[in-house]
Amino acid sequence: xxxxxxxxxxxxxxxxxxxxxxxxxxxxxxxxxxxxxxxxxxxxxxxxxxxxxxxxxxxxxxxxxxxxxxxxxxxxxxxxxxxxxxxxxxxxxxxxxxxxxxxxxxxxxxxxxx
Amino acid sequence: xxxxxxxxxxxxxxxxxxxxxxxxxxxxxxxxxxxxxxxxxxxxxxxxxxxxxxxxxxxxxxxxxxxxxxxxxxxxxxxxxxxxxxxxxxxxxxxxxxxxxxxxxxxxxxx
Numbered sequence: 001x002x003x004x005x006x007x008x009x010x011x012x013x014x015x016x017x018x019x020x021x022x023x024x025x026x027x028x029x030x031x032x033x034x035x036x037x038x039x040x041x042x043x044x045x046x047x048x049x050x051x052x053x054x055x056x057x058x059x060x061x062x063x064x065x066x067x068x069x070x071x072x073x074x075x076x077x078x079x080x081x082x083x084x085x086x087x088x089x090x091x092x093x094x095x096x097x098x099x100x101x102x103x104x105x106x107x108x109x110x111x112x113x114x
Numbered sequence: 115x116x117x118x119x120x121x122x123x124x125x126x127x128x129x130x131x132x133x134x135x136x137x138x139x140x141x142x143x144x145x146x147x148x149x150x151x152x153x154x155x156x157x158x159x160x161x162x163x164x165x166x167x168x169x170x171x172x173x174x175x176x177x178x179x180x181x182x183x184x185x186x187x188x189x190x191x192x193x194x195x196x197x198x199x200x201x202x203x204x205x206x207x208x209x210x211x212x213x214x215x216x217x218x219x220x221x222x223x224x225x
Contacts, residue, residue, distance in 0.1 A: 004156075035215075042118070042202060042215030043157070058212060090156050102147055103213065105156030 002026050006091050006106035013081045013113050021076040021109050023091030030096035032074040033058070033103065034066065036087040043090060049074055050096055081113045120203055120216030128224050133190040135219040137203035145206040146186040147213070148177050152199045160201075161188070193223050 007022045025032065033048035035058075045058030049068040063085060065077040074093075078085060088110050092103035120137045127133055137146070145164055149157035161172050163179035163186060170177055174191045186203055203216040 040217065042120075042217045043204075044215070045212055048212065092156075102159045102162045104159070105149075107154070107156045 004091055004093055004104055004106035006089075006109050008109060009107065010110045011112070013078075013111065015081060015083060015113060017081050019078055019081065021078075021089055021091075021111070023074045023076070023106060024072050025074075025091075025093040025104075026072065027093060027104070028071060029093035029104075030071065031101070031103075032068065032091065032093045034064070034074070034076045035090045035092065036060065036085075037090060037108075038087050046076065046089075078111075083113045085111065086113045087111060118203060118205060118214050118216040120219055122219055123217070124220040124222070126222045126224060127193055129193060129195060131193055133193055133197070133221060134187065135201060135221075136185060136187045137205070137216045138185045139205055139214075140184070141205075141207050142183040143186075143205035143207055144183075146177070146179050147204040147206075148175075148186070148188050149202045149204065150199050151202065151218075157202055190221075193221075195223050195225055197221060198223050 004025045030051045034046040035043035037043050044060050046064050047066040049055045052071050055066050088108045090108050091106045094101040094103040147162050148160045151157045161170050161177040166183045167181050168179040177188045200218040200220050202218050204213045206213050
């Protein structure tokens with residue numbers, strides 16, 4: 001059981017480049033989300049999805065796009081990378097049924113923007 | 115926006131000691147979660163709390179959902195070196211799955 005898989009694990013970009021961070025889960029979870037983690041801070045929600053075809057913004061959505069064409073996949077796109085987007089990005093998923101379902105996290109993508 | 119204050123920010127303890135940390139919020143939460151993050155990995159869920167006053171254990175870990183619904187506590191008994199890591203609390207205010215995370219408590223255990 002792979003759980004939540006994120007690729008790549010590391011990436012270096014130049015300012016202005018675009019890229020897609022991949023996230024896949026094999027637990028048939030309806031809910032998926034993307035967070036960023038910066039030094040000394042907790043995780044901040046970027047975007048989330050409650051099911052295929054449905055996405056919504058979190059706390060810090062600017063500069064990022066998402067789509068949810070399947071239950072399994074939830075890619076995060078950086079449209080034009082900026083140094084402020086240097087961070088560790090985590091994808092998480094959970095069941096949607098019932099209140100307060102705990103989230104399962106991937107191991108993260110470490111992204112540096114030069 | 116909503117904030118979670120987590121304390122202490124960091125702590126050094128001797129192996130075998132008990133550890134306490136807490137989170138407080140300006141808002142009422144319906145769910146409290148406690149995670150541990152090891153270096154280079156994603157957070158791993160330790161304990162989930164769903165009712166005010168609830169006390170839940172997971173091995174040497176015990177967490178409580180405060181009766182005011184604005185705070186939660188995590189205790190680790192008889193700490194061991196593998197307890198080292200960052201502990202995060204997270205809360206959900208309305209079942210919207212938009213969890214708010216605390217800034218973490220970094221725990222270091224001295225053997």
